[in-house]
Amino acid sequence: MKHLKSLNKKAHLINQAVSPEDVEDVVAMQTVVGCTATTDPGWELDPFGGLGSLCQPMESDLYGCADACWWPAQVPDTMNSYPDWGEGVAKADKDWRKLDGIFEDGE
Amino acid sequence: MALTKQNKKRVPLVGPALALVAVLAAPAMAAQPDGETIIRNNCLACHSETGDKAAPFSRISEQRKTPEGWRMTINRMQALRGAKISPEDKRALIQYLADNQGLAPTEAEPYRYLLEQDTNRVEEGIDEGLGQMCARCHSGARFSLQRRSEDEWKRLVDFHMGQFPTIEFHSLARDRAWYDIAKNETAVELGKNFPLITPQWNSWKTAPKADLTGRWRVLGFVPGKGQFDAWMNAAKSESGYQLQLEGQYADGSKLSGSGNARVYTGYEWRAALTIDGVKMRQVMAADAKGGEMAGRMFPAAERAIGGELRAVRDQGEAEVIAVMPSLLRQGESAELTILGQHLEGDVSLGEGIEIEKVLERDDDSIRVLARATGSEGARSPSVGSASLEGGLSVYQTLARVEVVPANALTRIGGNGGEMEKVRAVYRAVGYSAGADGKAGTEDDLRLGYMPATWSIKPADEVAAHDKDEDFAGSIDAHGIFTPGDAGPNPARKMSANNVGRLTVIASVNDGDAQVRGEGSMLVSVPDFVRRVLD
Numbered sequence: 345m346k347h348l349k350s351l352n353k354k355a356h357l358i359n360q361a362v363s364p365e366d367v368e369d370v371v372a373m374q375t376v377v378g379c380t381a382t383t384d385p386g387w388e389l390d391p392f393g394g395l396g397s398l399c400q401p402m403e404s405d406l407y408g409c410a411d412a413c414w415w416p417a418q419v420p421d422t423m424n425s426y427p428d429w430g431e432g433v434a435k436a437d438k439d440w441r442k443l444d445g446i447f448e449d450g451e
Numbered sequence: 452m453a454l455t456k457q458n459k460k461r462v463p464l465v466g467p468a469l470a471l472v473a474v475l476a477a478p479a480m481a482a483q484p485d486g487e488t489i490i491r492n493n494c495l496a497c498h499s500e501t502g503d504k505a506a507p508f509s510r511i512s513e514q515r516k517t518p519e520g521w522r523m524t525i526n527r528m529q530a531l532r533g534a535k536i537s538p539e540d541k542r543a544l545i546q547y548l549a550d551n552q553g554l555a556p557t558e559a560e561p562y563r564y565l566l567e568q569d570t571n572r573v574e575e576g577i578d579e580g581l582g583q584m585c586a587r588c589h590s591g592a593r594f595s596l597q598r599r600s601e602d603e604w605k606r607l608v609d610f611h612m613g614q615f616p617t618i619e620f621h622s623l624a625r626d627r628a629w630y631d632i633a634k635n636e637t638a639v640e641l642g643k644n645f646p647l648i649t650p651q652w653n654s655w656k657t658a659p660k661a662d663l664t665g666r667w668r669v670l671g672f673v674p675g676k677g678q679f680d681a682w683m684n685a686a687k688s689e690s691g692y693q694l695q696l697e698g699q700y701a702d703g704s705k706l707s708g709s710g711n712a713r714v715y716t717g718y719e720w721r722a723a724l725t726i727d728g729v730k731m732r733q734v735m736a737a738d739a740k741g742g743e744m745a746g747r748m749f750p751a752a753e754r755a756i757g758g759e760l761r762a763v764r765d766q767g768e769a770e771v772i773a774v775m776p777s778l779l780r781q782g783e784s785a786e787l788t789i790l791g792q793h794l795e796g797d798v799s800l801g802e803g804i805e806i807e808k809v810l811e812r813d814d815d816s817i818r819v820l821a822r823a824t825g826s827e828g829a830r831s832p833s834v835g836s837a838s839l840e841g842g843l844s845v846y847q848t849l850a851r852v853e854v855v856p857a858n859a860l861t862r863i864g865g866n867g868g869e870m871e872k873v874r875a876v877y878r879a880v881g882y883s884a885g886a887d888g889k890a891g892t893e894d895d896l897r898l899g900y901m902p903a904t905w906s907i908k909p910a911d912e913v914a915a916h917d918k919d920e921d922f923a924g925s926i927d928a929h930g931i932f933t934p935g936d937a938g939p940n941p942a943r944k945m946s947a948n949n950v951g952r953l954t955v956i957a958s959v960n961d962g963d964a965q966v967r968g969e970g971s972m973l974v975s976v977p978d979f980v981r982r983v984l985d
Contacts, residue, residue, distance in 0.1 A: 387975075387976065387978075388860065388973065388975040388976065389973065389975075391622070394911075394913060394952065395913075395950055395951070395952060396913060398950075400945060400947040400948060400950070401938075401939035401940070401945070401946050401947050401948045402948060402976045403938070403939055403948075404939070404946075412617050412620075413615045413616065413617045413618070414617070414621070415588070416588070416614075416615045416980070417588040417589060417980060417985075418588075418978050418979060418980055419979050419980065420979055420980055421615060423615075423616065423617070424614055424615065424616065425531060425614060425615075429979075437939055440868060440937065440938055440939070441866070441867045441868040441869065441937075441938070442868075442869065443868065443869060443870070443979070444869040444870070445869065445870055445977065445978070445979045445980065445981055446530075446979060446980045446981070447981050448523070448526050448527065448530055448980065448981065448982045448983070449523075449526070449981050449982055449983045450526060451522075451538075
């Protein structure tokens with residue numbers, strides 16, 4: 345890494361993470377109950393405890409991640425558990441208002 | 452106004468007629484089958500009978516969980532495995548499983564915040580390995596509130612592998628032999644840390660359980676409304692208790708409600724009440740004698756916006772339960788209310804505190820005008836023979852203000868979309884410096900909740916650059932933070948969502964000065980998968 349220079353902010357952040365141990369330290373300090381931070385990127389936080397390395401806006405590549413079961417605790421995984429989630433919402437960045445949640449907390 | 456009457460759409464688990472109030476209000480069926488029969492009737496398409504009386508059903512008998520844990524399991528069986536079970540059978544089964552395969556009070560105690568849905572906190576003390584394996588997606592409390600045999604923990608690993616096939620590609624998984632570690636190390640550790648058979652459970656299971664019938668003196672907090680005190684009457688019903696609640700907020704306005712409660716595992720109080728038109732939930736734990744309960748109350752439709760709740764049973768004896776507010780500044784006169792039951796006899800607020808006037812006096816509440824002339828420190832107010840140790844603090848200077856929660860998470864929503872905003876509520880706790888005169892040391896004296904003026908600012912340079920304070924949300928005079936609207940925002944760089952990292956500031960008056968405290972707020976994207984326990 346020492347011969348490579350980071351060109352953008354995200355790359356700079358990655359450069360700052362000297363070792364995986366450091367990344368885990370940051371995560372351990374920053375994560376509020378129910379957050380996923382470590383799935384690179386996490387859903388709520390990036391591994392550095394910030395938002396700089398997240399997919400933003402999240403709608404722009406939502407299915408790219410949901411289809412791959414990336415944050416199954418926060419985003420319905422369409423690979424296996426909820427294959428129909430997102431049906432009729434082909435373009436999440438345009439039709440995000442139609443996206444409903446899975447409320448598995450019923451009585 | 453903090454309480455909302457929003458009705459949230461839910462995944463129909465057993466059909467559209469599943470209204471919550473109806474569920475909890477309905478009396479138990481006269482011919483309700485017992486738990487084992489319900490399992491035989493509903494679960495044996497996949498589970499099997501083992502022939503072992505001590506553990507009669509495959510998988511089911513090798514786990515212990517909280518009522519919420521069992522509800523979540525049955526919900527998953529319905530949502531993902533096609534299980535069909537009537538609402539009556541489901542209620543009875545959760546009761547049976549929580550009563551017979553639950554957690555002892557001491558086992559659940561460290562993790563009650565998750566049962567209470569009080570999740571704005573950074574968990575401490577989670578084992579590093581379990582943090583990397585489990586708590587990177589779930590709360591640490593979620594698995595810590597389960598007890599399983601080692602084999603059963605191993606099956607949980609296999610469930611994750613089968614249900615989420617890309618799990619091995621995630622960070623902290625793809626760079627190591629995830630499956631081997633999960634199955635042969637993590638599951639073994641879980642089996643040791645959270646085993647199926649424990650002395651605590653063996654002892655609790657056979658211990659006599661308290662009857663919680665009676666009048667309860669209740670103290671609580673409703674965001675946007677404030678502190679309240681009330682009486683809650685719990686009368687026996689077929690499935691638990693029928694409740695009536697009458698009381699008043701600190702500003703004198705009334706609150707009134709009714710509902711039902713079930714008690715699981717002999718101590719887990721779960722109540723559904725409608726208070727002034729808003730459906731509320733109570734999650735409390737009763738002590739072994741059934742004299743006190745403590746927990747949290749929150750709106751059914753918005754579990755993030757809740758407040759602490761405490762109930763003390765009327766057992767005919769005098770009791771001072773709280774003084775509100777719980778602090779008095781040296782040299783100043785202020786109104787204080789002593790709350791309790793059977794309050795008869797002389798009133799004292801402790802050494803050096805002069806009661807200038809008794810403004811109002813009742814059997815369960817005494818409002819006085821008091822002035823502190825004595826030294827700084829905790830006092831033990833008393834009425835007749837009843838006293839409350841450390842129930843009131845006298846202070847000279849407000850040394851620091853703690854913002855609670857110190858770390859909170861809110862989620863963007865609304866804006867015409869299906870997902871509601873997830874808000875957060877803040878309170879300010881004052882401290883004096885204690886004997887060493889230094890703020891932030893162990894001997895700081897907790898004074899109690901104090902009124903504050905609330906504001907936000909960007910958390911760091913990146914947040915300031917992205918103007919998070921303009922986009923991510925706002926905080927009102929009650930300390931309730933409302934996050935920004937959902938959806939891509941063209942006004943932001945790359946049309947980013949209205950997410951952000953903010954610092955929440957409480958400013959509290961101390962004479963002519965102001966003392967500030969700060970908390971950390973993450974405004975995040977929606978959580979599209981909401982489960983009973985996160």
